[in-house]
Amino acid sequence: MSSTTTAPPAAAPSKEDRRGLADLWLRSPTLGPLIALAIAVVIFSLTSSTFMNIDNMSLVLQQTIVIATLALGQTLVILTAGIDLANAAIMVLGSLLFAKLAAQGQPPLLALVAGFAVCTVIGAVSGALVTRLKLPPFIVTLGLLTVVTALGRLYSDGNSWPVTSDLLGYLGKGSYLFGQFYVTPGMFVMLAMFGIVWYALSHTAWGKHVYAVGNDEEAARLTGIHVRQTLFSVYVVAGLIYAVAAWQALGRIPNADPNAFQTGNLDSITAVVIGGTSLFGGRGGVWGTLVGALIVAVLRSGLTQAGIDSLYQDVATGLLVIAAVAFDQWARRRAL
Template identity: 65%
Template sequence: MRGLFASSPALGPFAALVVAVVFFSVATDTFFNLDNFSFVVQQSVVIGTLALGQTLIILTAGIDLANAAIAVFGTVLVTRLALGGMPSPVALVLGIVGCTLVAALSGGLVTRLKLPPFIVTLGMLAVMTAVTSLYSQGTTWPVPDGLLTVLGTQLYLFGQIQMTIGMGVALVLFVVVWVMLARTAWGRHVYAVGDDKEAARLSGINIDRTLLSVYALAGLVYGIAAWLAMGRTPTADPNAYQTGNLDSITAVVIGGTSLFGGRGGVAGTVVGALIVAVLRSGLTQMEIDSNYQNLATGVLVIAAVAFDQITRRRSA
């Protein structure tokens, strides 16, 4: 059983997700229905997408504390460009490119100056928070209807299951990144760098190039998260998603990706994001105070990291 969990890090979190769904379905009269399940998934889309980019960086034994701040900057940048008369497609592309460049800058500081990712992204968090507040003039801007909000469009799958276009876009994004990690040489390099940088270097992997590509791809994902956020809430708020970085890290860790790098993946992150959303939705419907919800989430994170550490020691 121990070997099974070690070889399939997402298996444990998936079992926890099933247990949580069963528990809240029994504990409340409102949790177990298609509309609520759809709402839970919709709630997890933005944080889940941020967690996808976070997964890439954590797999290399790094961390990104600025991911949510970068996405929020993207929403403000796109919105202000569009309101200023720029065509929405151009504004959207420039916003996504802007997010990519900011994250790539963090990657450049990590690779070129050999600075710790924690310090670099902590500084970038402060920088992007300030830049976004200044650029937005401290106010919330309405996102123009059309392309920028299209991902929030409601659809009905099979005529019954409520979903949004954004949910489909997020699913495609997750599948693409999963294929890149699981089926390409680049993905093998990412895991190798996270597992043991020196061994990866000796095997001929260009560590700096791999890390820079990871940060740039994560930034691209953050840009798409910004687009998803505009579809979900058609306002560009400089104060939005203030705990998005921590929520995304929580989803990644609960999903079985190791904070020490080299272990985990996209499937676990999907499950982790759903666990967080299910937990918050279920506890809210049980009328549990939000402080206890945060307490439960924190305990889950500590337990997940402790489990990962124990698993690593026993498999060493």
């Protein structure tokens, strides 16, 4: 009489295993986005013969620069448990100031200084409304989104203004590395900014205060952290970063357009969230944001080459954001 043996069913992940996975996610928020980026690159490489072409890879990186820079400022705000819905509008206003002042005969350097000053001041206004009047960041930046968008259209008379100066378009003027890969100064500026902000967050008291405020504002206050000053400084620095994004944008497009980057604020939030920074503050980092911006660019490039309509690309991106937030919530609950 023959006898057969059956393998026991695979055991479901234990509570300890799930908690270990959650702890890993919380300790290394960049790991998940890196894996997702690698999977996306592999999939699109297999489904498209042109995806891994050097020209396409260079284009993907070029398309990442402006949104990644916007997302860098957005990361700082979200780390404090806030959100900035006006960042793209601030950037567009800055680009209009650069272009119109130069087109009207002002020295390009003066135009840059004026645009940087205005963007930084608007960031300071956001910070003051959040810290002094105790208004929710969502409401403050939603209101400023409307105000700044209108100001941009009024200032530009609803028209586009050409980039008439080599200085204004400098960040987009590149050359071919090793004769094939197109690189621009904007790439290096973006990477330098990410490095500077990473260092500030990781190795300075200011950075520790930013994380502490995002984790628990009241607890941070009780430990002696100047919460108002920290929050205010975050919005000011973010405004300065948006000005750099405005300069980068003029290197990517021939005209400063008041209707450009209408979804830039949402794209920047998408990059931050997909990059592993928690919308509830206190956890995440800038390198994850850079990976998140690359994921968005890779996803759009791959789906475009696959012939997928742009509306379906937006659906895919939105689902990815929801999945990232849901996983963050799951990890937080499991880690408790």
